[in-house]
Amino acid sequence: MDPRGGRHFGKSASDLAWSHFWLSALELKRTLDRKTPFDFPAKVKAGRVLLVGEGNLSFSLALARKVGVSATNMISTTFETVAEYSEATVGNAIALRRLGVTVVPGVDARNLTNWFGRGKFGSIVFQFPNVGSRNPLHGRNPNHILVRRFLESASEHLVDDGVVAITAVNSPHYDGAFDVDGAAERNQYDIPVAHPFYFSDYPGYTHVKTKDDGSGALDAGDEFVTFAFQKKRQAVRKWGHR
Ligand SMILES: C[S@@+](CC[C@H](N)C(=O)[O-])C[C@H]1O[C@@H](n2cnc3c(N)ncnc32)[C@H](O)[C@@H]1O
Numbered sequence: 434m435d436p437r438g439g440r441h442f443g444k445s446a447s448d449l450a451w452s453h454f455w456l457s458a459l460e461l462k463r464t465l466d467r468k469t470p471f472d473f474p475a476k477v478k479a480g481r482v483l484l485v486g487e488g489n490l491s492f493s494l495a496l497a498r499k500v501g502v503s504a505t506n507m508i509s510t511t512f513e514t515v516a517e518y519s520e521a522t523v524g525n526a527i528a529l530r531r532l533g534v535t536v537v538p539g540v541d542a543r544n545l546t547n548w549f550g551r552g553k554f555g556s557i558v559f560q561f562p563n564v565g566s567r568n569p570l571h572g573r574n575p576n577h578i579l580v581r582r583f584l585e586s587a588s589e590h591l592v593d594d595g596v597v598a599i600t601a602v603n604s605p606h607y608d609g610a611f612d613v614d615g616a617a618e619r620n621q622y623d624i625p626v627a628h629p630f631y632f633s634d635y636p637g638y639t640h641v642k643t644k645d646d647g648s649g650a651l652d653a654g655d656e657f658v659t660f661a662f663q664k665k666r667q668a669v670r671k672w673g674h675r
Pocket residue numbers: 485486487488489492511512513540541542543559560561562563564565579639640641642643648649650
């Protein structure tokens with residue numbers, strides 16, 4: 434008898450263990466809150482958009498090509514310095530600047546104030562954050578810590594009603610590792626809204642992995658999710674000081 438009340442005739446213990454594993458894996462996969470992708474082009478048309486951890490800058494370039502003159506609203510940044518850029522990244526940076534995008538190398542998403550002072554953005558975007566290490570930090574997955582610190586830093590740089598967008602693989606493994614809900618809660622954001630993300634919407638976007646150890650690599654058949662985070666509304670003060 435299984436815990437759900439069904440009988441399993443002719444199945445071995447290991448068959449049952451595997452079927453329970455897959456059932457729980459399916460259950461843990463993030464249920465999307467929206468059927469439509471997060472509208473990155475609309476955000477660029479509406480105001481300043483900061484992109485961090487842009488790797489080879491190919492997402493920025495695909496997005497800039499979609500938004501026409503509004504590309505001047507984009508500030509695209511990489512963690513890597515120019516000395517670490519591949520030939521393709523240099524080419525993408527040149528193409529972005531021609532379209533009016535500001536490109537800034539060497540930016541740490543955990544400390545945006547260092548680069549942007551008191552600057553505010555309508556949206557702050559991190560596509561596939563990944564530190565390229567699996568070693569725990571403060572007892573937690575290092576990617577969770579990256580997301581947590583990024584959200585903390587980004588909260589200082591959002592306009593009212595601004596949004597942080599993080600795209601990741603939609604799998605129980607990533608959901609557990611990143612714990613985006615926990616990272617949101619800790620930084621006074623609402624639980625993020627999950628949208629589907631399709632690479633085909635961004636022709637030319639060639640995702641890069643963080644290091645050659647394979648961390649951050651994507652597999653055929655992966656599904657992707659964009660989490661949209663907004664700050665919790667502050668409780669309205671009902672009476673002021675006398
Ligand atoms: C899996 S790659 C994704 C790159 C790119 N966003 C894309 O979608 O192709 C993860 C990126 O996170 C960047 N990264 C890691 N730690 C970072 C940090 N503290 N601040 C900014 N970017 C960081 C890495 O440099 C790497 O480019």
